[in-house]
Amino acid sequence: MSKTSWFYVCAMIAIIVSTGAINGYRAYKEYKARQQEEQQSDFTFQNVPVTLGAPVAQAASKPVLYIPLAQDEVFFGEKPLSPAQEAQQAGLTLESILADYKNEPALQAFNQELSQLTQGQATGLQDLSGPRLGVLMQQYPQVGELIKKHLQNPEFAFLVGQIFANPQYVQSVEVLQGQPAVLDEAAKE
Secondary structure, eight states: OOHHHHHHHHHHHHHHHHHHHHHHHHHHHHHHHHHHHHHHHOOOGGGSOOOTTSOOOOOOSSOOOOOOOSSOOOOSSSOOOOHHHHHHHHHHHHHHHHHTTTTOHHHHHHHHHHHHHTTTSOOSHHHHHSTTHHHHHHHOTHHHHHHHHHHTSHHHHHHHHHHHHOHHHHHHHHHHHSSSOSHHHHHHO
16 A cells, blocks of 8 residues: 555544544533433432421431221222123123114124024124123134124224224223123234
């Protein structure tokens, strides 16, 4: 290599080293500034200045231990529902949501075929959303075929997608069945 090439190589190395040093120094300054901010932002009531007229609190010799009440539980909101009440509430939620779609022709056709197939044991989507789904699927394995057949109808697929897009519906199905919603997987196919 010629002297000119060596000069340019050395100049480039010097520029790279100096740029790295400058960036390293900047990063160090930012790190120190963040540390200093964190130390200053730790606010405790000990940092509050005492005014002349304010009473000064006496420090207790021992901390006072909290002993929770064993017989009564304290809730800030309403008490949680019992499993029976939760299932009842989930059933009412399903009825309410499905009532909004009861006049849809695609859903009426599905409900009618489902009722005929199961000989009246399942009259609609609400029965498939409840805890009896496993029993119905064992007794009538054709229900799965019926669902797939109706999901090929775009109107029915759209309705099922709308119903399962409602998080309250999905949560109610999970409560009643004790597992993630089964029809949700069928709707995605």
